[in-house]
Amino acid sequence: MSTRTGRSIRQRRAAAELKRLRELALLTADEVAQRLGWSASKVSRVENARIRLKPNDVERLLGLYEVGGEQRETLISLVAEDGHKKWWDAYADILSPELLSLISFEAEASTALNYEPMVIPGLLQTRAYARRVIHMWQSITSVPPPELERRLEVRLNRQRVISSNDPLKLSVIIDEAVLRRQIDERAVMREQLHHLIDASELPNVRLQILSLSGLHVTSAGPIMSLRIPEFGDVVYLENFTDGHLYIDDAALIYQHALVFEKLHEASLDPDESRQLIRRTVNELWASGER
Structure with a gap:
């Protein structure tokens, strides 16, 4: 069975916000990859919504960017809600x-x-x-x-x-x-x-x-x-x-x-x-x- 999947609006919003937060933290994609033990291509795929965002990955990124409080909860919630199955899945x-x-x-x-x-x-x-x-x-x-x-x-x-x-x-x-x-x-x-x-x-x-x-x-x-x-x-x-x-x-x-x-x-x-x-x-x- 194919694993093809479309990217929802929630996923795209979250991806765009993560990119914005990285830039505010004055970090390059290569620096993020190095600190989290990821490849640079994974950071790129995350920020361009080319892979489905996982709450654990989002939490690690937000921790690195020192984002907390309501902003953190909202973003994690956005990704978690998108994980619910839709009829088209x-x-x-x-x-x-x-x-x-x-x-x-x-x-x-x-x-x-x-x-x-x-x-x-x-x-x-x-x-x-x-x-x-x-x-x-x-x-x-x-x-x-x-x-x-x-x-x-x-x-x-x-x-x-x-x-x-x-x-x-x-x-x-x-x-x-x-x-x-x-x-x-x-x-x-x-x-x-x-x-x-x-x-x-x-x-x-x-x-x-x-x-x-x-x-x-x-x-x-x-x-x-x-x-x-x-x-x-x-x-x-x-x-x-x-x-x-x-x-x-x-x-x-x-x-x-x-x-x-x-x-x-x-x-x-x-x-x-x-x-x-x-x-x-x-x-x-x-x-x-x-």
Whole structure:
């Protein structure tokens, strides 16, 4: 079984704080490594959240940096709390570290912006539609068939963030072509578009359609931008088989904020978008064979 794991927001916060404390203590990474009997590469991995922080390691670092009191307790608590198992840990053997991190970030985010040019966004997919999309990607990846149902479970479990007691505020922009693209039989498409309408009426969901008419500023692929309290914004860019999280690239994060701003301006408003979805259902997916 793979030991791949994503790094949570807590781990990244703790790692950044440990680096800051080392610098305040006027110690180099090499000096820390020498005093603790570690390799310099371990210090680097700790400070860049490339390995999971252990409470014992954090305690040794804080002792070396002469950090005590409430600050010490808060940091140790942050790492200890992150050690609790999350539902996505059970899927670490089939998901990339980037996707595991994205899922943990979604769980901590206050708002999310999502643009989709090819398929319905994963957080708003029905079970039948999601199964078809996952099977479609399987044809160009090395994912063995037995893993497909587990990947479907992951996608459906991720959707909890928009229906929890403190739900994620989700703003979605979908290219109109997605509504017209048949990836399964009519009944599946019909159910999916009705589900989109229902989701768009939730108080924490804003759904807009980017009309086929006109030339728009868009992205080459799907974009997810998450705003995380006390951490900032992160961007997830998806490709055919995986994706990449951008956390420290301020220029790229700002660039995609501008893209979303232009997409919001160019898209139909939520009421117009619902009307377009209803028309598309009636025109293409209402009944009959195709």
